[in-house]
Amino acid sequence: MENKKKVAFYTLGCKLNFSETSTIARDFQNEGFERVDFEDVADIYVINTCSVTENADKQFKQVVKKAMKLNEKAFVAAVGCYAQLKPEELAAVDGVDLVLGATEKFKITDYINDLSKNEQGEVHSCEIDEADFYVGSYSIGDRTRAFLKVQDGCDYKCTYCTIPLARGISRSDTMENVLKNAKEISEQNIKEIVLTGVNIGDYGKGEFGNKKHEHTFLELVQALDKVEGIERLRISSIEPNLLKNETIEFVSQSRTFVPHFHIPLQSGSNDILKKMKRRYMRELYTERVAKIREVMPHACIGVDVIVGFPGETDEHFLETYHFLHDLDISYLHVFTYSERDNTEAILMEGVVPNNVRAKRSKMLRGLSVKKRRAFYESQLGTQRTVLFEGENKEGYIHGFTENYVKVKTPWNPELVNTLHEVNLTHIDEDGSVRIAFVEVEA
Template sequence: MKKKVAFYTLGCKLNFSETSTIARNLTDEGFLRVDFTERADMYVINTCSVTDNADKRFKSIVKQAQKVNPDAFVAAIGCYAQLKPEDLAAVDGVDLVLGATEKFNIADYVNDLSKNDYGEVHSCEIEEADFYVGSYAIGDRTRAFLKVQDGCDYKCTYCTIPLARGISRSDVLQNVLDNAKEISEKGIKEIVLTGVNIGDYGKGEFGNKKHEHTFLDLVKALDGVDGIHRLRISSIEPNLLKNETIEFVGGSNSFVPHFHIPLQSGSDEVLKLMRRRYLTDLYVDRVNKIKEIMPDACIGVDVIVGFPGETEEHFLKTYNFLNDLDISYLHVFTYSERDNTKAAEMDGVVPKRVRSKRSKMLRGLSVKKRRAFYEGQLGTTRTVLFEGENKEGYINGFTENYVKVKFPWDPNLINTLQVVKLNDIAEDGLVKCTIMEQVGATAL
């Protein structure tokens, strides 16, 4: 009988794309993939270094696996496994810990799946993570996450990702196009481009600085792939989002008017402490350029509260900056100390209760911003890609500009593109719509 393997993924879209690829590799080696809640012979946990309380979260997931099968082999991979391999190896029940380069060769480290007394560690020096492994994730039948870039050369003072993933490096353009074609042949209609710093796309497979292709080249080439109805840029640094890219997206066949642009702070003083590569003037310029070309574009923003040295005045500057800006929603992160980062040694530590209060204020602002954006879209006609779950008698989907809609459940709508009219906002904050006509292929 085939050995069964189950996966649990923490963190970002990039982790999900890599989990999918590793799972496909193990399937090719003869494993049968099952859900994490099912009894398996091996459980693989893809860890994250950004998540708060990463160690506690990891321990609870290991216990969850052991509850289903106490004799199962447990492997830890991913960012936290690279940063703190010995800590994870010491967790009761963990048999194997693989770092940044080893995770893609997990089959080489798994023999008879017998339990170890202590977790076995295979973790490289991060300088050795200088090669690129392409991957993509298919979470449901409607959307896929396509990895195009890995690692980061930036030295933001709060961030451990360069320590966990190494230098910036990219897939070769043809590989990305081949993966996109493979995804389209599975009937998936939307691809989300993902990476650590995707605007830095073009640095060679081995991290060299020769730019064979730029991010704009990538965008233009992907726009010509047959069968992909939608392409979405997951997150891009403001200093790397060039006018040419914005202008191309504005007139492209497949790229949707949705940008997610990290800000982190609305105070130039704090941005300098963070060692970000732009100031607020440039950020405003990027937002204005997008809105000039695509007035209905959705713009999401990452922001960190409670960074060391962030005074009440700095925070209010951030709050007012975002309040005045024509953006659509926020992803709010409460700063937490990370080992081996410059920020962890800085003065001006913000008390946790103050961080929490500031986070709550910005989350409230996000709700207000999203509502205002949705209200501005009411009465318009948009195209919705419907998803696959029955949510309390409704089917959900997203417009091209990322308005989340709901419609009475109809399984025939799954994975179809429909032209809809946006009518009004329901109590749960989603937009109710009327279907006008169907576009593209029918449901799978």
């Protein structure tokens, strides 16, 4: 089989996209294709797109260009959120041959019979309300940790967000299948699994828009904690109204779940939260952070926040800034609001000028740097467990503690994908933490 067709993948966007790309890649391999790096010459390039920011649209065009440079005869397929929302736009990009929507992307190999270039990209995309079945996925072999998808879609109606339009209604994997996937991952010597989805706290809604929860997110967490062979489990982003105290308490005593939470806030102003149609007020957020600190003082807490939402005055922004400044959190992910078609927010008054958005974003990014530094300083002198990653960066190997402190130590290939007890000694000039090993090296 010397003439195996070669396929390469490029993922834009979130952890969920990474897990889905991996699953699609395994389907190609099962069909006899050989997977190669995106930097290599391939017969097919598959680009998994994202629609969350304006930037993702621009990135897509750059990635197509890159593929065409590597092999101008290659077949280029676009899948993912942007492909569902604006299929015609993607199909019109020079070099794109096939665009698949939310339900079609998992059957991509069925659509690739003939690899000759098309004059115009072919589009197969469903009406999003047809996306009512669930396809489980997880990523393996791409990193030292695996992303395990447990849920898809969203029933929330946040006024800035296109995800429900791109991914459909909230639906979940069966408990049985999640546990089976977790077991498969653990058998591949992967030490850490990150749970991912669009709105994972909503886990348990069945297929076909069945609004009844078969299981709760807490039950899922409890069941995963018992899976043999998994060293670490990490919860990715979870809505504050769905992160229940019982879950926080369970994580604090759990065998495998690590003390790290990423909780979207989006604004520290109740006025703006209402305009965004978020399902909580800032007071609830404060309670969640306090609860985590009470049972896990050393936990890492990350926060998503959006600046420049329509109607956000200087007063609203300063309310957010001071709220975050006074909150005992560890870092921020700052998003600059960008207008998305077919959202309520695009019609709202009080558009914030782009230069003001940029200035607010810069202020919060500066605050994030200070928060992360203060969090790292609070961890110096403590003993933690580090999982080392696989890359040699300028003579150093990096890793993360269970509570998400980034550490570095001189490169040693034997450390890759291993867990070690270390003492956190001091902060390096690049901001990562230097360590001393606790165990005696054999």
